[in-house]
Amino acid sequence: MNAGVLGDSSAQKRILWGTFGMSATGALVGLNLAILKNLQPISRHTLTMSANWALYGLLFLSTRELLLAEQHDKNLALNLPDSRTRAADQLFSSTFAGAFTGSSLALVRRRTKAAAASGALFFGAVSLVGQWAVIKINQKRQQWIMQKMGLLPQPNASSDQSTSWAARFRRAVWKDPVLLLPSWFPLRRISSDEYRSILLARREELVFEKRELSNAIDDMDRREQELLRRLADL
Structure with missing residues (x-):
């Protein structure tokens, strides 16, 4: 992996602020659990949960940034802009980083291969779903900004291209069902x-x-x- 990312100030800020956010979230979760379960002392459980989340965040974000930097170098070698592969790179990097972090922490804690496998599967799946949601939110935000700037046509509620549930149902009912099938499906309209x-x-x-x-x-x-x-x- 490309270790030069550790000298990148923007990558360092993302890692540090992400770790701080994970630590704060862990502290909040630990505090609420300690209060709900009446765990004493509350401060020790809060700090323990905060440290665990911070450790996961640091290892996860560092691995993710290393993978993204490596993919950036590959894009430079192939003269590809990062924007063309950004979504796929982020999905792969987050999924691999989550699986690697989950398996590593589970292996250190329980010292069994089964725990490492389950940790990799669970945290990899969580990271994949989380990154996919972030990508979709960013895409929706970009579309909204472009529409506000007049770079995209405003959606017309009465148009046949409306995204409302009523319009989608109407198109699904009146449109040729064969045209709704994917391109790889063997059935097609001739x-x-x-x-x-x-x-x-x-x-x-x-x-x-x-x-x-x-x-x-x-x-x-x-x-x-x-x-x-x-x-x-x-």
């Missing part, structure tokens, strides 16, 4: 020219089969006549 070509090809096949069948019948008739003639000569 044009009239394609259908005519299929009929003509099938007609040629039937004519050929009819000719072959007629020839077979004529051949059988000749053999039958020959056999009858031989029987009559006996």
Whole structure:
């Protein structure tokens, strides 16, 4: 992995502020759990939960930034802008970082391979869903900003392209159901020219089969006549 990310000030800020946010969240969760379960002393449980969350945040964010930096270097080598692969890079980096962090912490705590596997699966799935939600929220926010700036047309509620549930239901009812199928589905709607070509090809096949069948019948008739003639000569 590219360790140069540790010298990047923006990456350092993201790691530090993310770790601080995780620590604060862990402290809040620990405080509420200690109060609800009447765990004493409250300060010790609060600090323990805060330290655990901070450790997870530090390891997760550091691994994620390292993976993103490595992908950035690959994009530079291929002359690809980061914007073209940003969503996929973030999903992969967050999922791998969550799985790696979860498995590492579970292995240190329980010292079993089963715990490491379950930790990787659980935290990887949580990181994947969380990153996907963040990407979708950012995309919606960007679309909203562009609409406010007049860079995108405002949605028309009466338009057929409306995103309301009523419009979606109306399009689903009136639209050809075959057109709603994905491109990889084997069933598709063919044009009239394609259908005519299929009929003509099938007609040629039937004519050929009819000719072959007629020839077979004529051949059988000749053999039958020959056999009858031989029987009559006996």
